Structure formats: C-alpha cells, structure tokens
Amino acid sequence: MQPLMERITGALAAVRNPRTGADVLAADMVRDIATTVDGKVRLTLLLAADDDATLVRDVRQAIESLSGVSDVRVDVRDPAQTEPTPARRAPTAAPPAMNQPQAPARGAATGGMGRALPVMDAAPKAPPKVPEPVAYPQLGRIIAVSSGKGGVGKSTVAVNIAVALAKMGKRVGIMDADIYGPNLPLMLGVDAAPSVVDEKIIPLEAYGIKVMSIGFLIEKEQPAIWRGPIVMKILTQFLKDVAWGQLDYFLVDMPPGTGDAQLSLVQATQVHGAVIVTTPQQVSVGDALRGVKMFERTAVPVLGIVENMSYFENPETGKPIAVFGTGGGARLAQECNLPLIGQVPLDPRIQEGGDTGRPIVDAEPTSRAAKELEAIAQRVVERLVSIYGS
Ligand SMILES: Nc1ncnc2c1ncn2[C@@H]1O[C@H](COP(=O)(O)OP(=O)(O)O)[C@@H](O)[C@H]1O
Ligand SMILES: [Mg+2]
Numbered sequence: 001m002q003p004l005m006e007r008i009t010g011a012l013a014a015v016r017n018p019r020t021g022a023d024v025l026a027a028d029m030v031r032d033i034a035t036t037v038d039g040k041v042r043l044t045l046l047l048a049a050d051d052d053a054t055l056v057r058d059v060r061q062a063i064e065s066l067s068g069v070s071d072v073r074v075d076v077r078d079p080a081q082t083e084p085t086p087a088r089r090a091p092t093a094a095p096p097a098m099n100q101p102q103a104p105a106r107g108a109a110t111g112g113m114g115r116a117l118p119v120m121d122a123a124p125k126a127p128p129k130v131p132e133p134v135a136y137p138q139l140g141r142i143i144a145v146s147s148g149k150g151g152v153g154k155s156t157v158a159v160n161i162a163v164a165l166a167k168m169g170k171r172v173g174i175m176d177a178d179i180y181g182p183n184l185p186l187m188l189g190v191d192a193a194p195s196v197v198d199e200k201i202i203p204l205e206a207y208g209i210k211v212m213s214i215g216f217l218i219e220k221e222q223p224a225i226w227r228g229p230i231v232m233k234i235l236t237q238f239l240k241d242v243a244w245g246q247l248d249y250f251l252v253d254m255p256p257g258t259g260d261a262q263l264s265l266v267q268a269t270q271v272h273g274a275v276i277v278t279t280p281q282q283v284s285v286g287d288a289l290r291g292v293k294m295f296e297r298t299a300v301p302v303l304g305i306v307e308n309m310s311y312f313e314n315p316e317t318g319k320p321i322a323v324f325g326t327g328g329g330a331r332l333a334q335e336c337n338l339p340l341i342g343q344v345p346l347d348p349r350i351q352e353g354g355d356t357g358r359p360i361v362d363a364e365p366t367s368r369a370a371k372e373l374e375a376i377a378q379r380v381v382e383r384l385v386s387i388y389g390s
Contacts, residue, residue: 004035004068008043011062019051024059029079039070046079053296076297135270136239139173139250141384144266144300147277148287150181150256153308154277156354157344157373158253159187160361161275164377166208167361170248173203173210175238177265178255182215189357192216200243207362212242232264239269249381257287258294266298273303273384275341275376280307280328292336303383304341305333306376312346313368320345339383342376345369 002010012025024030024045031044041063045056056074063072136142145158155178162174176182185191188206194216195202203210214234244250252271255261266274274295278288288305295302307329311320323346333340344350347369353360361370 005033007066008033008041008063011066012059015055015058015062017051017055024055039068041069041071042073042075044075044077047076047297048079053293056297056299133267133270138246139244140171140248141272142250142252142269143303143380144252144254144271144274145277146254146262146274146291147256148258148291149284152277152279152284153344154256155183155187155253156350157275157277157306157308158251159184160359160373161377161380162209162251163207163359163361164374165249168377171246172208172249172251173244173247174251174253176213176215177235177252179214179234180255182213184211184213184253185215186357187354187359197243201241202243207359210244212238232268235265236268258290263294263298266295266300271300272388273301275303275306275380277306277308278329278332279309280322280324280326282325282328285328285332288332289335292338301387302336302338303380304339305329306341307343309346310343341379342372344372
C-alpha cells in the first residue's frame, strides 16, 4: 500500500471546491497535514468566507474513508488571516508531534545568546493555534445562542429558553459570554458577588437556573477594555472553576458577531449546538448568515433559527402587524437548509420583564411570546436528541 501521506494527498486531490472548480490541494487550501503512527490525521483547511462550508465535511470524509485512518481532525482557518506562504517559517529540526503545537521560533532573529526577548522578538508571529475543543460533560448539552449583531434579542431568547427548560424539570445553567454587554444579571434580577467555596465560584440562582455573569464580578461603570485572550481566559474559568454541579443543559449567551472572539470560543469548547437569533430585516439576516457559516465551519450543528420581533399583535384585532418586514427568518432558514424553530412576536412585556428581571416565560406564561419561547426550548431539546440521542 502507498504511504499514508501519499494516499491523503491523493484523496484531497479528489475533493473539488465547487466555487472555483479546482481541487482543494491544487487550490492550496490545505496546510499542515500531520499524521501519527496510529492513524490520526490532522490538517488545516483554509476556507474563505464565500467557500462552501460543506467542504469541511467533504475533506474529512475523504480522509476518513482511507484505510488505516483512525481519527481525522480538520482545523478551519480564514485565509485572509493566514500567512500567504509557509515558506518563510523558521525551519525546525524535527516535525512537531501531534497535539503538541510547535512553539514559535522565538529568538531566531535575535541571534547570539540563544535567549529570546519577547518584546523585541523580530521572528514572524506564528499563526494563532487552534485549541483542541475541551469537553465539559458535567454541563450536559452546551448550547450557544448567537446573533450576527447586537440588539436582536439574543440574551432575551437565551434567558427564556433557559427558564423554559427549567420549567420542564431540566437542570440548567447559563453564562454570559457577551462580556461587553453582560445583561444576564439585569434580565434575571440577580446581582451579587458570588461566593467562593473550596476555590470554586458558586453560581447565583434565579428561576431554577444557575447563572454566572461577568457582570457579577466587575464594577458597573468599569469599561470593558479586555482583549480577546483575557476574555477567553475569563470564560474558560467560568466553565472550569464554577461549581455548576451536574447539569442537563448549559446556555451560552455569545458575544454578537462572528469575529475572532466568537470563533475561538466555539473552537475551545465542545459546543453541542447553536441557536441563531435574527430579526426579520434583511440586514440582520445577512449578519445571521455569517453566524451560521461560522458554526458550520467549526462543525457545531446549528439547531435552528429563531426570528425575534417577528410581528406585533394588534391588541384590538389580534392581527399581526409586520413592524420589521417579514420572512427574514424563513429566508435564512431556507437558504441554510435549517429549521426555523420559532417566531417570537414583539411584546412590550418582554422588554419590561427584561428590565425588571422577570423573563416573560415566567412572568406571563400564557402570552403568545412566552408560549413560542417554550416551544423553541422544546424544539431545541428535540433537535439535540435527534443529533446525539437522549
Ligand atoms: N420580542 C421582543 N419584544 C419586545 N422587546 C424585545 C423582544 N426581544 C428583545 N426585546 C428587547 O430588546 C432589547 C434587546 O434585546 P437583548 O436580548 O438584550 O438583545 P441582544 O442580547 O441581542 O443584544 C432588550 O431591551 C429586550 O428587552
Ligand atoms: Mg445581550
């Protein structure tokens, strides 16, 4: 049989990028192929924003089908943020072992003493490492609630799904990852400094759910000046060092957008599914589409699209009034071949409840909005069961 590496490149040469017509190897979309003796394969796929996200699956499947391959890992990277050519990288003595990403060749340019001065280090920066996603089995199913932009109701949807799941008897936790707008304390009416027991932070509780927010830890007026790596550190600490206990579902109120912070968060953590929130407007839908693509690239299943502020119910006639246009959520769902799992009406009580710490699912459970949010929670559970089993 041919050596594994040759068979891998052969398999990659058969995967065609439908956008360009070229195969992924010829198109220089594949970097850093590494194999181990026991058949683990790891590579980086450079996927441009307009490339089809299904290429990740195609590449994985092509390699998985080779005999002798036990495991395939495809790290996806944006070519716009990747060095154009690997040729300039400092040569290394031996190929790096898998799972042990190579340290940047510090000191290469300082010469002489063999000691690196990190600040003055002139060596080219190594591309950011893609971490191995960490699993947190005690958190149950981890659900990221995401939106392309802020203000579409991401936190509202996350909080109400959480409360609805708790009403169904599930053990639920929720955390702010949107640390620039940590509004869980306000929306759930909890705000206190959490206590620490045995070096673990004890989450606060509201409506039967456990809550952790960066808002509990910072002064209200303090501007959030943290940068990406610090954000990741805080969030990782929330996952690891908070005494969540055993949960069934864990919701993450993601930062809006699809930038590096969002990407590294889903790459660092084993997220079981994402819920994308949009409003019916076209601009919001475009942003949400990028959100869907981000999760697809990182192989996190999108559980469904929620269209929020879908319509306003005329209090006199009960007829829906389309305030922000119509059909955005449905269009997005169709375009991405994903289910539209709910359309939440505009309801002033949602905002009041958000400002006074009473989620509508608890405060006005018979309202149409609350019923829709409960149905969304139910569909999220069903989708997770269909993907992972019960
Ligand atoms: N369906 C809705 N009807 C009325 N107000 C809503 C609705 N959804 C969200 N809001 C309000 O809109 C504002 C933004 O919602 P929020 O959940 O904070 O958005 P995000 O987390 O996406 O920034 C909040 O004041 C919230 O109470
Ligand atoms: Mg929010």
